[in-house]
Amino acid sequence: MARFLSRFLPRRLRSDHIEIPVVRLHGAIMTGGAQFRPTLSLATTAGVLEKAFAEKDAPAVALSVNSPGGSPVQSRLIFRRIRDLAEEKNKKVYVFVEDVAASGGYMIAVAGDEIIADPSSILGSIGVVSASFGFQDLIKKIGVERRVYTAGKNKVALDPFQPEKKSDVEHLKRLQLEVHETFINLVKERRGAALADDPDLFTGLFWSGEKALSLGLIDGLGDMRSHLRREYGPKTRLKLIQQPRGLLGWRTPSVGGLHKSDALAQAAAGATEGLLSAIEEKALWSRYGL
Template identity: 70%
Template sequence: MRRLLSRLLPKSMRSQAVTIPVIRLHGTIMSGGGQFRPSLSLASTASLIEKAFAFTDAPAVAISINSPGGSPVQSRLIYKRIRDLAAEKNKRVLIFVEDVAASGGYMIAVAGDEIIADPSSIVGSIGVVSASFGFTELMKKIGVERRVYTAGKNKAVLDPFKPENKADIERLKALQLEVHDTFIDLVKERRGSKLKDDPDLFTGLFWTGKKGLELGLVDALGDMRTVLKQRFGPKTRLQLITPPRGFFGRRLGVFGSAAGFSAPDIAGAAAGGLIDAAEERALWSRFGL
């Protein structure tokens, strides 16, 4: 409403303060997300991103990132949506790293024309990881026999209830290398000559924002409010872009009867939520968070 009223006023009467739309992309990156633990995905962020780029008079869009990573597909989709809209709307994108922009979080960060990090933040982890558990010994101890029937000899690869198979591991590693190459190419395309020739750069290691500046992974050190006011003037106004009203109410209102969830639905979602929480905790803990 404020923006609409401002446009109706003559230019001489309009405020000279610059308004910069701000998006917060915080959390793990997973397809879909759950009713109990929403996560970052293209579906959950697209409307926020498009709303931010709709600010006609804004010279830039500021994005705060705090993510340990997750799905490489969703990371790239979010990255691409940001870059597509930046080109379409002719907007500069300023990325601000809070605690961590690692793995998929860093993939999204390279969508920025500039990346500004806190000196103590964590950046990098340009690699691919897959993790699971093996339950073969547990199955023996509790006296349970695993029975799997497939049409297609490779339909049960990497079954956690069966002993590891060398061919399955080699197949998985080949897939990981392809995804890793895509990640590396994206970082090189966006960061270009800013990147230092360091042998550890694409090994999955991660660094502080201060070291990331030396390596060319980030462009500057600082915080959003200070940098934006220095860049666009002391009267610069930061406009946080939030989801449509009722968005979180619908997602969190799963316990109400109006939401249409039965007791088994809630129990199943709760169990899935525990697994998601464990995976999320594991991602954050890699970076000491």
């Protein structure tokens, strides 16, 4: 009877269990992305993070991270939002790495006060990469003449339809080094003295969970349920926090007020953007054999 009546008490007055909100941060980190394959950005994560940290009776928030990285800007924005909410709500943050937390995925992971990974998880890749193609010979071969008009001599820097220029590459390298330094400083700030003195730590290499533990990139090996039950007791419950979804389990963009041809054009543009995003995302995952 007492157990039955306890259901009607406010959660703060119940002594039988602690409930920990869980947020899944899974996917490549980029703005946009395909409609039915969500990606990570501040826009897609801010709402669910706010909801998780708003759980007044929870002593902590657990984040499940599975990301190969992507946009350094979005990675840092998500990191910053997690830390701001943790400090504002006075909650501990646990990060549990699944398959991979690499590059921007690891940047998000270091928002955790504790990082726990599976022994076979992939972590690290603390570096910056840019990739492109050169099409100048291809367009000549197929008889295409490209015409570009600019105001500003550097507006077509790194144009894939023109021969690569040494000055453009040097400028890109300077930008990469600045972004890389920001990443390194963030990791040092969050991991501090736990980091091993290893010359390869910030070279862009990535490691298994076992090796990452010895390098100080994580705090332990294990899984979410077991770890949180050890921390808060065997009756600890996990509460998955999700964004509200539509009738079929996804959000369908509204085309109300659009002419049929405009709606079709919008759908076609969205499909093209989704395809390009899918290719980019696949390239990110494939770097880690996934």
